[in-house]
Amino acid sequence: MSDLKPPSFVSAQMVADRAGVSRSAVSRTFTDGASVSEATRRKVLEAADALGYHVNHLARGLRERSNIVCLVVADMTTPIRARMVDVLTRKLQASGKITMVINTETDTESVSAALRQTLNYRADATVVLSGTPPASLIETCLANGQQVILINRDERLQGSSNLGVDNAMAGREALFLLRRAGCERLGLITSNAHTASLVEREKVFVAAAAAEGVQVVVTEAGPTSYESGQEAARRVFGRSEAPDGVFCVTDLLALGFMDVARQDFGLKIPDDLCVVGFDDIEQAGWASYQLTTFRQPLNPMADEVVDLLLQPQRAVSERRMIEPIPVWRRSVRPGKH
Amino acid sequence: MSDLKPPSFVSAQMVADRAGVSRSAVSRTFTDGASVSEATRRKVLEAADALGYHVNHLARGLRERSNIVCLVVADMTTPIRARMVDVLTRKLQASGKITMVINTETDTESVSAALRQTLNYRADATVVLSGTPPASLIETCLANGQQVILINRDERLQGSSNLGVDNAMAGREALFLLRRAGCERLGLITSNAHTASLVEREKVFVAAAAAEGVQVVVTEAGPTSYESGQEAARRVFGRSEAPDGVFCVTDLLALGFMDVARQDFGLKIPDDLCVVGFDDIEQAGWASYQLTTFRQPLNPMADEVVDLLLQPQRAVSERRMIEPIPVWRRSVRPGKH
DNA sequence: ATAGCGATTGCACACAAGTGCATTTTTTCG
DNA sequence: CGAAAAAATGCACTTGTGTGCAATCGCTAT
DSSP states (O other), rough: OOOOOOOOOOOOHHHHHHHOOOOOHHHHHHHOOOOOOHHHHHHHHHHHHHTTOOOOOOHHHHHSSOOOOEEESTTTTTTTHHHHHHHHHHHHHTOOEEEEEEEOOOHHHHHHHHHHHHHTTTTSSEEEEEEOHHHHHHHHHHTTTOOEESSSTTTOOOSSSSEEEEEHHHHHHHHHHHHHTTTTTEEEESSOOOOOOHHHHHHHHHHHHHHHTTOOEEOOOOOSHHHHHHHHHHHHHHSSOOOEEEEEHHHHHHHHHHHHHTTTTEEEEEEETTEOSSSGGGGGGSSSTOOOOEEEEHHHHHHHHHHHHOOGGGOSSEEEEEEEEHHHHSSSSOOOO | OOOOOOOOOOHHHHHHHTTTSOOOHHEEETTOOOOOHHHHHHHHHHHHHHHTTTOHHHHHHHHHHHOOOEEEEOTSSSHHHHHHHHHHHHHHHEEEEEEEEEEOOSSHHHHHHHHHHHHHTOOOOEEEOSSSHHHHHHHHHHHTTTTEEEEOOOOOOOEEEEEEEEEEHHHHHHHHHHHHOOOSSSSEEEEEOHHHHHHHHHHHHHHHHHHOOEEEEEOOSSSSSSSHHHHHHHHHHHHHOOEEEEESSSHHHHHHHHHHHHEEEEEOTTTTTTOOOOOOGGGGTTTOOOOBEEOOOOOHHHHHHHHHOOOOOGOOOOOEOOOEEEOOOSOOOOOOO
16 A cells, blocks of 8 residues: 555556557557557557556657647737637647647747747647747758748748738728728728738738828827727827728727727717728627628638648748638728619 | 758757767756766757757657646637636746647547547646546546646546636625615526536525525526627517626626627616626726626636646645636626715 | 876666567468 | 468667766876
8 A cells, every 4th residue: 555656657568568468569559550450459458448548649759740730829818819729729630730839929039939949849830820930940940840831920931831811902902991981081000010911901001092092191009909999099089180981900909999989089980980900800790899800711721721731842932822801890881882 | 962851850869970979968968957068068059059959858758747738728719718828828838838739629528538638748737728527537647647737617526636716706796796786686697508617606696696585587598608698688688577787607798798788778887787797808898898897817827727737746636716806897886885 | 106086978778659570370272 | 281371469670868877087186
């Protein structure tokens, strides 16, 4: 009773001993397509079950691929990021991968550290959702046979697989929707994050407006969040000439903007003010908001990621672009026909 | 130029060869407190840098602890879960652990599969946020030296460390708030998930009301979500005797409930109807809702988890209870003094 | 100069798996 | 029944680490 050895994982050797076979037999039992007789197989499985044996995937990963995929992500509480992580972990799991999440800041140093962790754990691939890693580190990953997949990141990094939504299309379409609704004084709300995606949406929107001879008042608030949207609205409607149509580069910004516009400035949406967002987070569809926005097609994006993982040779660096899906709700007046 | 060998990870041996030292020297260079002269150390670091060497944590995990912690979670898109995952990954990382996320359904079979994966990857510990694993499997984990930490789960499982918020307190306090606001006809909205936490909040609320001689109409909607809250509101206000004070066992339910109550039934909150939620998700604080609710103290909970990991002997099964923090907002009338 | 001593270093093993190859065992077929 | 083919098995090596142990190196003190 007194010999309490510290509990530890049971190895294939122990199973072999108990079943009265060689360790190879145990290994073969748990390897698809290996040659084991039904008799020994049964003995092994029985012993394994009795001892609570589980194949050590770390040891397996020593020889071949580890089946580990790292997800580098910041701002995980953001609804859109949470959904991305959810969808990706789901799909990766379904294709036999396991996900390691590295929760990082967006600054380069944090992302670099994250990427190095990724190498430490011999991940088959790293999927970067936030921040932009330095090119040299990406090269190191590639040199080590690790795939790097960047989602909605700056596309100038060579060697990595790039994947993102068509921000330009959203910018153009946002303008079209607001103009069709009869908006004359346009505004654009963005954050101080200056992500490539955000910047592109902004640029294209402003350019498209300029092409129609319409000016856009650009307001830059704090980080990408509900509160920043509120702050932006207070600034925008505190000025003399208030807009009657606004494109917020993110749903979260849009929702904060809407709340302040309605509650603090008494505006009716869409009668006095039309709002367009981007992402189609769950809350955009809530009854209080009914925000017209662009859905990031997360499932197709995740499918694409899995596809890239399974066929690494496809990963030759040109950027795969996915069309966002316009979602018409009530925050924009319908066009008159 | 033509010998393009497939890229693969660089090992300590390669570094040793390049630096002209033994592999042990390389290993010691990257091990704290090991004995290496400054000269070889420099040579090794230089070679490692040139080759892009990174210690293989999987191989390291073969001998000692893996530093891997598995997070078993369902419904990751739910704001409260997203925050939990965020906080946990952050804190675990800060204490030198890496997080594997297993995204599962809540049914026992899925959770079991997840737990087995956990064993396959030799995780030091498994943290279960959703679903309830069978006791036998928990025993297997423990027998293999793996800690099991259940958060907000049913507390009857022995051997595991249990950790959760004080649901009873929330139930009592919710009743107190609604009664103080002068509510006479009480309602409780719950989902069909029947989690131990949800059930306890419900039971205590109903019991506390009974103790005051007040009846509670309990409405059970679909899964725990905004839509279920909407559905519940339609049912509740379609009936003859509508409540003037409602406790929703979850913020998401509460927000859906509020939207329908206001927009479809023209009720004013808190004048015609008081609402109390639970979780304090970000949206509960948004201007459109201003929901009075109970905050789950996620940071202290995560600290507790990390604490349990670092001092495994403390993990002796009694349930650690954390007080939720009441957050007073405008969805409940203040009491009259 | 040489013994003594502490700091380095390398060998060899352990960790837990998968697998090529040679060796048995079983099955099949003449 | 016996030979050939097929299937099953075990040995030994591989993967990349960390580390105990013994050997070596460099330095100091006698």
